Amino acid sequence: MLPDGTLTPSSLGLKDLRWLIYWDKDKCALCGRCTAVCPVKAIELGVHRQRVVFSPLLDAPAKEAPSGLYRVYYGIRQRTEPAHACTGCGMCAQVCPNGAILPYRNDEEDKLRFHFNQGGQPRRRGGRRNDPAPGTLDRIKFVRISMLTDPALDALRHEFELRTLLGRILPPEEELRLYREEGWTPPVREIYPLMIGGMSLGALSPTMWEGLMMGVAYLNEELGLPVRISTGEGGCPPRLLRSRFIKYIILQIASGYFGWDEIVRAIPEMKEDPCAIEIKYGQGAKPGDGGLLLWHKVNELIAAIRGVPPRVSLPSPPTHQTLYSIEESVAKMIQSLAMAWGFRVPVYPKISGTSTALAVLNNLTRNPYAAALCIDGEDGATGAAYEVSLNHMGHPIASNIRDCYLNLVKLGKQNEIPLIAAGGIGKHGNLAANAAALFMLGASAVQIGRYILQAAAGCLGSESDRCNVCNVGICPKGITSQDPRLYRRLDPDRVAERVVDVFLSFDMELKKIVAALGRSTSLPIGMSDALGIDDYHAAERLQIKYVI
Amino acid sequence: MCRLFCVTSDEPQSPMLALGALDVMREGHDGSGVGLFLTDLTGPFAELKDKPILSGIFTKDGLRRLNDFMNALGFWPLYRVVITTDKEPPPGTPKRDFYLIQVYEYPDGWENLDQEEKEFRLMMTRLQLRWMGEEKEDIIVFSFWPDVIMIKEVGDPLLVGEYLRLDRKELQARVIMAQGRQNTNYAINLYACHPFFIQGIATMTNGENTAFVPIREFLLSRGFPGYTGYQSDSEVFTHILHYALKKLGLKLEYYKHLITPLTDEEIKRHPNRELLRRLKLACRPLTIDGPNCVIGCLPDKTVFMVQDRKKLRPGVVGGRPGFYVLCSEMCGLDFAAPDRDKSQDFQPMHLDTVIVYPDRREVRRCSQMEPLPPLH
Ligand code: SF4
Ligand code: SF4
Numbered sequence: 001m002l003p004d005g006t007l008t009p010s011s012l013g014l015k016d017l018r019w020l021i022y023w024d025k026d027k028c029a030l031c032g033r034c035t036a037v038c039p040v041k042a043i044e045l046g047v048h049r050q051r052v053v054f055s056p057l058l059d060a061p062a063k064e065a066p067s068g069l070y071r072v073y074y075g076i077r078q079r080t081e082p083a084h085a086c087t088g089c090g091m092c093a094q095v096c097p098n099g100a101i102l103p104y105r106n107d108e109e110d111k112l113r114f115h116f117n118q119g120g121q122p123r124r125r126g127g128r129r130n131d132p133a134p135g136t137l138d139r140i141k142f143v144r145i146s147m148l149t150d151p152a153l154d155a156l157r158h159e160f161e162l163r164t165l166l167g168r169i170l171p172p173e174e175e176l177r178l179y180r181e182e183g184w185t186p187p188v189r190e191i192y193p194l195m196i197g198g199m200s201l202g203a204l205s206p207t208m209w210e211g212l213m214m215g216v217a218y219l220n221e222e223l224g225l226p227v228r229i230s231t232g233e234g235g236c237p238p239r240l241l242r243s244r245f246i247k248y249i250i251l252q253i254a255s256g257y258f259g260w261d262e263i264v265r266a267i268p269e270m271k272e273d274p275c276a277i278e279i280k281y282g283q284g285a286k287p288g289d290g291g292l293l294l295w296h297k298v299n300e301l302i303a304a305i306r307g308v309p310p311r312v313s314l315p316s317p318p319t320h321q322t323l324y325s326i327e328e329s330v331a332k333m334i335q336s337l338a339m340a341w342g343f344r345v346p347v348y349p350k351i352s353g354t355s356t357a358l359a360v361l362n363n364l365t366r367n368p369y370a371a372a373l374c375i376d377g378e379d380g381a382t383g384a385a386y387e388v389s390l391n392h393m394g395h396p397i398a399s400n401i402r403d404c405y406l407n408l409v410k411l412g413k414q415n416e417i418p419l420i421a422a423g424g425i426g427k428h429g430n431l432a433a434n435a436a437a438l439f440m441l442g443a444s445a446v447q448i449g450r451y452i453l454q455a456a457a458g459c460l461g462s463e464s465d466r467c468n469v470c471n472v473g474i475c476p477k478g479i480t481s482q483d484p485r486l487y488r489r490l491d492p493d494r495v496a497e498r499v500v501d502v503f504l505s506f507d508m509e510l511k512k513i514v515a516a517l518g519r520s521t522s523l524p525i526g527m528s529d530a531l532g533i534d535d536y537h538a539a540e541r542l543q544i545k546y547v548i
Numbered sequence: 549m550c551r552l553f554c555v556t557s558d559e560p561q562s563p564m565l566a567l568g569a570l571d572v573m574r575e576g577h578d579g580s581g582v583g584l585f586l587t588d589l590t591g592p593f594a595e596l597k598d599k600p601i602l603s604g605i606f607t608k609d610g611l612r613r614l615n616d617f618m619n620a621l622g623f624w625p626l627y628r629v630v631i632t633t634d635k636e637p638p639p640g641t642p643k644r645d646f647y648l649i650q651v652y653e654y655p656d657g658w659e660n661l662d663q664e665e666k667e668f669r670l671m672m673t674r675l676q677l678r679w680m681g682e683e684k685e686d687i688i689v690f691s692f693w694p695d696v697i698m699i700k701e702v703g704d705p706l707l708v709g710e711y712l713r714l715d716r717k718e719l720q721a722r723v724i725m726a727q728g729r730q731n732t733n734y735a736i737n738l739y740a741c742h743p744f745f746i747q748g749i750a751t752m753t754n755g756e757n758t759a760f761v762p763i764r765e766f767l768l769s770r771g772f773p774g775y776t777g778y779q780s781d782s783e784v785f786t787h788i789l790h791y792a793l794k795k796l797g798l799k800l801e802y803y804k805h806l807i808t809p810l811t812d813e814e815i816k817r818h819p820n821r822e823l824l825r826r827l828k829l830a831c832r833p834l835t836i837d838g839p840n841c842v843i844g845c846l847p848d849k850t851v852f853m854v855q856d857r858k859k860l861r862p863g864v865v866g867g868r869p870g871f872y873v874l875c876s877e878m879c880g881l882d883f884a885a886p887d888r889d890k891s892q893d894f895q896p897m898h899l900d901t902v903i904v905y906p907d908r909r910e911v912r913r914c915s916q917m918e919p920l921p922p923l924h
Contacts, residue, residue: 521836
């Protein structure tokens, strides 16, 4: 029963919540910063009445009998309604000048989980699958160390060529024939193997997007690292489309076709070709579901770039309207997009991890215009999805990539269609190790999304269900919000600096891994003899070594 | 690390010269095996220069099965050297029934085959014999090709040479390649012994090939039955060379561009930049990652040496017109050509391919930065 005497089926107590607030009355200065910053209004000013026993000193001049007194003190009260349940984001602790407040996780499984669905609406949120356990990728070790029979290399001083290819690569015989005959060959981009995956302007705030773009431009122009970034499904600002920086950008087209009016209009005025076109058919965070931008985030700017009215929710359909068969529609879509840029731009599909990935891949091998296949595994993150999709749908990336690679090997096409792996890479902070493991399992490149939000902008989300309110535009870090009061918290220049930090440190870590394996002249794609895992069945499944 | 020795000489040389050189270099190999490749042969073999020679090791049963098999195919024996010995083999060397070097007449009708088909059938015959032998462990075949003899055995190279009396006159050759094996990560299997051979092309290597697995996968998936084996990570070097020459129609100068492509910056400065850029893309899975020194011989008896991009393995070439040695260590070269002009010795670096053409007039050094011969 609540203090006011009411009780409803969804009346929860503090013990039932996922995150609890510790508040120290002695330290609190009553400044109110925590209540102001809280994205979900989980805490509010509390006026507490307290009874104290008053007992006068024995030698007090005027003798009074001991008595009970009431006094009032002010502080914090944590709300327990599901809509205001603390998300554990910790912003209150960040802004408190006295360290008087801190969220902590309930020691028992919460009851809140049964009450998110108020009004019959299943829970929707941002973030990843809530599973904090280390994944397969984190358990893969690099076991073939160059020791004495061949020298390990010096990651600091050696020459390394750690680039990868994006685009359809022809078999050597064919490539030479077309060279001799001066025939058309598909466009191939030489890029950095760590890419920033599709996060739309709309899902991300303008400051976040700008920071990412600046970081990518700096990496390319000042540091010579050919890093590429996908726009996600949300179009691209018109000036960027017409700038020379477009060559660092992969334009994504998805089932809502948002922003493509603007892109198509810009084609004749483009100074450079975009890096590539990514056709999104699926996403690891919500397989079989389309993009979802809730109305909270569709302000005038976003609406204008996407070509929609403001303040309406934008659920993209689960599939492209024109799609009825892979042989025809996908091939046609790939071809039409390739044609739009005069066959100078690689076009590739992105699908969510699925046990049917092989069928897709086999089809693409027969389509001479398919430039790559991007597979987004179950640990991929998102700005908005139904929790049931996030937590329960999709295929782990490791075995999906491995199966596809081995299938290409069987066909002799392992160099012809690059596989791009995405979904939870660096989820536990082991970005370079996860990426290197995927390269050696057969991926040509990896894409990250949530990782870059966490590392470059301080996203607070976690797989213990911390924060993850990206969907409703109240991101306390200003990363996934369209509210200027929130996104002004994020300085795009500082984001750009952090993007550069991430790539430089990744580069060094990747070198530290491949150098010890004696590799430097090419990215060790498919070097599965270097990998081991302490799980017999996983080793069998991935065809790598079982080590204990 | 294995030791490598190759001599190309106007005057026929005994295989013992190569084994002597390996012995001088023995600090680098543990005597776990030796492999010999002889071509540009002399004596009776020279008279039958165009006829295929089968080299291998056979048990009594194996020999009988060989004869039946070759008979059935219509191959007719013309001449042979059989090495059998009653002596006790040196330590580590197994006792074998026969080492056979046998020249055959082609079956009827082969004279009308085009060269490619003939070469394919010769290769397939060797592979079939290999598979037969692997099944019953009674046949090991190293080569089946005109003007090529190969001998491989476990044990100390010099002792094996003496034991098999390889100083015999009919085994003299103008091109000899020899490898003293340092057994590293693979069990001793004669099919893991260098030099490796396919359709007239032979190479041997020292060092580890760290990119072995993806390269093997690429070669296996070419659909060419000769790309098989891979008991050693070095066999892929031979097959890459074969792929470059026979499948892509490239010249030797391109080989290094496949196994150790230039960096993108270097390619931008290269006169054949467009071709090299595209080769690098298409042949990406063939990039070796060393450290390796590769010595090889082409069907026309051209010999060569290349280093990997890191140049972490030794290799030296020296001699005089009419007699050149390509060798993994200086002491082996000193042993074989003590009276050469040492100032002319050359140690190829990370961009170099060293070539000695069959006329043996000079050592040609070609850098990867030089213009390439035109495609044909
Ligand atoms: S942790 Fe976040 S959600 Fe919870 S009370 Fe503090 S600011 Fe509010
Ligand atoms: S900090 Fe922002 S982007 Fe990160 S989980 Fe919270 S709401 Fe989402």
